Amino acid sequence: MIKKAEFVVSNSDPSKCPKPERAEIAFIGRSNVGKSSLINMITGKKDLAKTSQKPGKTQLINHFMINDQWFLVDLPGYGFAKVNVKVKEGWGNMIKTYLTKRSNLCGVFVLIDSRLEPQKIDLEFLLWCGVNGVPAALIFTKADKQSKTKTNQNVQKFLKKTEEIFEEAPDYFVTSSETGFGKESLLDFIDELVKE
Numbered sequence: 001m002i003k004k005a006e007f008v009v010s011n012s013d014p015s016k017c018p019k020p021e022r023a024e025i026a027f028i029g030r031s032n033v034g035k036s037s038l039i040n041m042i043t044g045k046k047d048l049a050k051t052s053q054k055p056g057k058t059q060l061i062n063h064f065m066i067n068d069q070w071f072l073v074d075l076p077g078y079g080f081a082k083v084n085v086k087v088k089e090g091w092g093n094m095i096k097t098y099l100t101k102r103s104n105l106c107g108v109f110v111l112i113d114s115r116l117e118p119q120k121i122d123l124e125f126l127l128w129c130g131v132n133g134v135p136a137a138l139i140f141t142k143a144d145k146q147s148k149t150k151t152n153q154n155v156q157k158f159l160k161k162t163e164e165i166f167e168e169a170p171d172y173f174v175t176s177s178e179t180g181f182g183k184e185s186l187l188d189f190i191d192e193l194v195k196e
């Protein structure tokens, strides 16, 4: 249960993030995947994470303090079609440094749009996580947008693809920010991660 959620700081330089003295959980995914909506849904704060960030806007690592206990981190989305190479490189360097160097990072949730067939950009990012030992779990978003059957089909297709990346299937959650579906199981899982 999240009782308290406060914005702490935004950074473009991973080395300037808050002191790593609390457990930390990060969220990442393609732009428009529903990341801000999910963060707002699980924290119960409507405007905590800013929805619909525009491509080209400064890409920042956003830290929030949860229950005075752990950091929730909103990472900038990937896959903006119109972003130029320089911005893409900047994103890559910042995120890769953050994900590989952040000593208090307990887990990274990679958000996947449950309406779509497996997307190359998501699989490539997961592969990078696997190769670099970044502890990734999956969140399939927007489950309210189609039938349960369709969602399950897409989830299974995606999981099948991850067999080529991970020896063990990654943990995964199916969610809807619209209905709150999946909130409890996700928060239970996070509780365990930040306790360890």
Ligand code: GDP
Binding pocket: 029, 030, 031, 032, 033, 034, 035, 036, 037, 038, 050, 051, 052, 053, 077, 141, 142, 143, 144, 145, 175, 176, 177, 178, 179
């Ligand atoms: P972000 O770019 O990943 O932060 O994505 P946003 O949270 O801004 O969401 C992108 C769009 O998808 C917005 O129009 C949201 O209202 C919509 N959206 C996000 N999550 C859900 C969901 O679970 N269900 C439905 N129906 N729409 C969603």
